[in-house]
Amino acid sequence: MVDAGQQRTYEDGELVFAERDAGDVAYLIDEGAVEVFTGHDDQRTVFATLGPGEIVGEMALIDTRPRSASVRAIGTTKLTVISREGLNDRLESVDPMVQLVLHSMLDRFRVAMHRVRSGEEEPAPRRVPEAEALPNSPVNEALRHGVLQQSRMEARLRGAIAEDMLELHYQPIVKLPLGKPVGYEALARWPQPDGGMISPGEFIPLAEQTSLILELDAWVIRRACIDFMAQGNRLRGQYVSINLSGRQFAQSTAFELVASTLDAPGLPPERLQIELTEGVVMTNPAYAAELLAAFQKLGISIAIDDFGTGYSSLAYLHNFSADVLKLDLSFAREVRKGPSGARIVRGISAMADELGLRVVAEGIEAEAEGRQLYKLGCGWGQGFGFGRPRPLAQVLADTPRA
Numbered sequence: 001m002v003d004a005g006q007q008r009t010y011e012d013g014e015l016v017f018a019e020r021d022a023g024d025v026a027y028l029i030d031e032g033a034v035e036v037f038t039g040h041d042d043q044r045t046v047f048a049t050l051g052p053g054e055i056v057g058e059m060a061l062i063d064t065r066p067r068s069a070s071v072r073a074i075g076t077t078k079l080t081v082i083s084r085e086g087l088n089d090r091l092e093s094v095d096p097m098v099q100l101v102l103h104s105m106l107d108r109f110r111v112a113m114h115r116v117r118s119g120e121e122e123p124a125p126r127r128v129p130e131a132e133a134l135p136n137s138p139v140n141e142a143l144r145h146g147v148l149q150q151s152r153m154e155a156r157l158r159g160a161i162a163e164d165m166l167e168l169h170y171q172p173i174v175k176l177p178l179g180k181p182v183g184y185e186a187l188a189r190w191p192q193p194d195g196g197m198i199s200p201g202e203f204i205p206l207a208e209q210t211s212l213i214l215e216l217d218a219w220v221i222r223r224a225c226i227d228f229m230a231q232g233n234r235l236r237g238q239y240v241s242i243n244l245s246g247r248q249f250a251q252s253t254a255f256e257l258v259a260s261t262l263d264a265p266g267l268p269p270e271r272l273q274i275e276l277t278e279g280v281v282m283t284n285p286a287y288a289a290e291l292l293a294a295f296q297k298l299g300i301s302i303a304i305d306d307f308g309t310g311y312s313s314l315a316y317l318h319n320f321s322a323d324v325l326k327l328d329l330s331f332a333r334e335v336r337k338g339p340s341g342a343r344i345v346r347g348i349s350a351m352a353d354e355l356g357l358r359v360v361a362e363g364i365e366a367e368a369e370g371r372q373l374y375k376l377g378c379g380w381g382q383g384f385g386f387g388r389p390r391p392l393a394q395v396l397a398d399t400p401r402a
């Protein structure tokens with residue numbers, strides 16, 4: 001018995017499997033090549049020669065009948081085993097929509113194979129014999145229901161973005177220890193006709209799975225710039241901070257999108273901050289360094305968001321010209337737990353200061369926490385202790401005029 005994922009080596013001419021053998025695995029060719037043929041010796045008929053990256057024997061994953069051809073190695077060849085169970089596990093790990101499509105394709109293919117083998121001319125039954133089915137392959141109702149719900153929400157979100165039916169809520173970023181606002185983080189919200197809200201935890205991951213995240217990013221940047229410019233001098237000297245997704249950041253048009261969106265309402269670049277996670281920056285360091293430098297040359301500041309949830313290392317920041325380090329809210333929690341958390345925050349703050357980075361502590365739940373984090377080296381803070389995300393008009397109504 002061959003284990004799924006196992007790599008096997010075959011020498012020149014060695015048989016991988018023979019015609020009419022029973023089989024329930026396929027093989028991915030890692031190195032070398034294989035020959036697919038029928039017959040024996042001088043009576044062989046060669047159908048194909050396959051090389052690295054190609055798969056052989058895949059019919060065994062969906063059909064329990066004996067092998068229809070033989071396969072042998074050409075030269076030293078390395079193959080990785082793909083089992084039915086392994087294929088099914090991978091299917092279950094992909095996006096539900098992709099799952100549904102692949103399951104449906106496999107199901108229809110099995111029905112077609114059943115009809116060919118049985119010589120049927122009339123439409124075949126929808127289901128094939130259980131013995132011929134890929135484990136757990138019939139698409140269950142829960143998956144169908146989930147995909148339908150996702151598809152409907154995706155269509156609604158696309159419409160909400162296009163029709164300007166989303167809202168931006170703003171959370172203050174304050175100067176510690178006094179808690180005076182210096183800027184606001186813009187956060188997308190999706191209000192419903194009944195007065196409720198669809199959680200960002202639902203619609204943002206959905207947008208990230210599709211190209212909708214590009215449209216959502218563009219909408220957030222545009223709306224934030226318009227909102228701030230509409231306030232005239234009311235927000236003079238304060239900035240707006242927007243989150244840029246990894247997918248948007250990777251687009252060749254990312255710089256032009258931000259620059260042109262700033263130009264339209266006339267928001268000075270110095271009043272915009274772009275937040276990026278560690279993972280986004282580290283996906284392609286050379287590209288990231290170039291794009292960040294271009295943003296900063298324009299006057300836009302750069303914040304590394306959720307520091308502590310990814311690479312958690314200040315070493316890589318030597319290669320990037322960031323301006324702000326936003327400590328993940330987990331650090332504030334650790335400080336609340338005891339002195340070990342405080343030592344960690346003090347150490348990170350000291351190193352960030354050496355790199356010329358301003359440190360913003362996220363997740364502050366009370367003003368007293370803000371004062372404590374200030375003593376540990378965090379010059380700025382953000383969290384429910386200084387204000388929850390709310391529409392800009394509500395935030396400003398509770399903020400004394402300068």
